[in-house]
Amino acid sequence: MSDAVELPELALDLWRFAARERTTVRVAPDGCRDLIVVVPRVGAPVSFVSALAGTTETPGFAAGDRAVGVRLRPGAQVDEGALVALLRGGERSDDGDLSSAIGAVVTLDARVREALDCLREAPALATAHRRLGVSERSLERLLSQRTQRGPLFWRNLARARRCARALAGAAPLAHLAAEHGYADQAHMTRDLRRWFGAAPTRLREMPDFLATLAAPAYA
Structure with missing residues (x-):
């Protein structure tokens, strides 16, 4: 900066x-x-x-x-x-x-900012709806209109970025999958490949790329 x-x-x-x-x-x-x-x-x-x-x-x-x-x-x-x-x-x-x-x-619409902040930390969409005090349909409509992406996009992106950053450590992949709310290691592998173009084992061989995930961004 x-x-x-x-x-x-x-x-x-x-x-x-x-x-x-x-x-x-x-x-x-x-x-x-x-x-x-x-x-x-x-x-x-x-x-x-x-x-x-x-x-x-x-x-x-x-x-x-x-x-x-x-x-x-x-x-x-x-x-x-x-x-x-x-x-x-x-x-x-x-x-x-x-x-x-x-x-x-x-x-930046204050409602959008509040919703994204909530989704970034929520373990599930239902948790976000409850914390925000809005219905599933209302949240979907707000974010789809204002960001062209729905709540699931934002929640999944935040989870994937947190999980990918954790790859810089030495924790076993199965542990990381459970810690970040994936069903299993295979689920985590599919998700990280979808977002970042490589499986977790390959991402661990790319420290410079993983370091970029620490820059100010969403999650």
Whole structure:
């Protein structure tokens, strides 16, 4: 993160990337959308808002490409057209420009924030409904309308990210499966492969990737 600019309340993190050689980057689903400005070595800069990812992605970069991004809070809604216009398509990309743009065109419904916070910790959807004091249908409607994902997506993503981070330790896989609410080790393996593109044993051989799961995000 930059020390020069205090991020707006609806931003979680400021990140930068520079490709020294042609490469791909493994990006785990984190429940967030990012405002990204890519400055290619050749060509004009471009700004965009990333989609809410449902699986691990591997964007490619050419040598000399640079990117800067601001990770928005889970559930944040963005007026993408206004945001790109404020940044002039990517020409304005210093820390102050990004922060000002977010403050102007990014919002977060308080009900959505409360629901996502609850789902992040709830062991089951029924627990979340009870704690929030809403019906299953009401919660489904709210999140589907505001985030384009239902409660099960958010609950499962939080569980998978917590479990994947725990792979950095030495606990047996069967223990991790039980600890994180999976039916068994096979269930955990299927779920982590779905979200992160690799089985738990393979993920344990990818410490750099697992370390990225500690960055500010959803769960």
